[in-house]
Amino acid sequence: MAESTILMVDDEAEITQLMSIYFNNEGFKLLKALNGLEALEILRNHPVDLIVLDWMMPEMDGLQACMKIRETNSIPIIMLSAKSQDIDKISGLSIGADDYLTKPFNPLELIARIKSQLRRVNQFNTPPAGANEIHIENVTINIASHTVTVDREEVKLAPREFALLQMLAVNRGMVLSMDRIYEEVWNEPFMQSKNSVMVHIRKLREKIERNPREPQIIKTVWGIGYKIENDPKPRGE
Known part of the structure; x- marks a missing residue:
């Protein structure tokens, strides 16, 4: 630094x-x-x-x-x-x-x-051991290169958007509350910052979802937060 x-x-x-x-x-x-x-x-x-x-x-x-x-x-x-x-x-x-x-x-x-x-x-930017890539439907997140592709085409994410997507992807199947997302991605106390999280989720959906108005990857759990569903089958099976 x-x-x-x-x-x-x-x-x-x-x-x-x-x-x-x-x-x-x-x-x-x-x-x-x-x-x-x-x-x-x-x-x-x-x-x-x-x-x-x-x-x-x-x-x-x-x-x-x-x-x-x-x-x-x-x-x-x-x-x-x-x-x-x-x-x-x-x-x-x-x-x-x-x-x-x-x-x-x-x-x-x-x-x-x-x-x-x-x-x-x-x-x-520091990848966890053995987890350089995460695949979610048509989206591939490369932790090591800090890149995201949708249908094999690279999309540009802001650092905070990437951090948010990575957090949701690493915790697949878990509902992450807005305060937890904010505190981990923004690295500061939550203090009623729902708008910041919601804005970044919307921007992220616009970049990775086929239909941002009916998201299939990043799901809203009303009153709690957001999650990415568990894949029923590992990729390649």
Whole structure:
């Protein structure tokens, strides 16, 4: 984690300058961009472990940049915004952000959220022994390469979407409550964050289900949470 590279995209130089002090203290390498277009150019030329992305910027704003990044990249994204309404947070999560922090923010909280995202990515990139691939109907989850294919075509999942799918797949047949999902995937206390879980489940279904409105893989257990059914027969039998 000490060698992680953070790309901070914000047109407010004071915020970037302040955070550079905290990033330096944590041993992070910091790359800076003033807008979404600069961020995309940096991503084409430099390896980045996490993006801190402001919503309101000139040239290309954070929402546009996030959607563009998600076309090809599953890197963790933490969105910053002065917009504090629930609908704004849901919008940010819906288009691909993994976390959302309202301005003004505590720099130490942002650092904690960055560490949480990096820790989660490292955790779910480490495959359990003997379980490099999980097959569920027409979906294949490769734990080692952190990839998912549907009908043999690779689909791009955000890190949190992959972590969520992996958690459900590893615990097939078990109903996982929203609070357990949130605490394990988000790596923080639940605190009534149902919307975050529901948004990510919906996005995940849109990518892996043949008919997201009638999901056959990720089942809702009303009032409790979600599950993936046990396969009646092991693959290949």
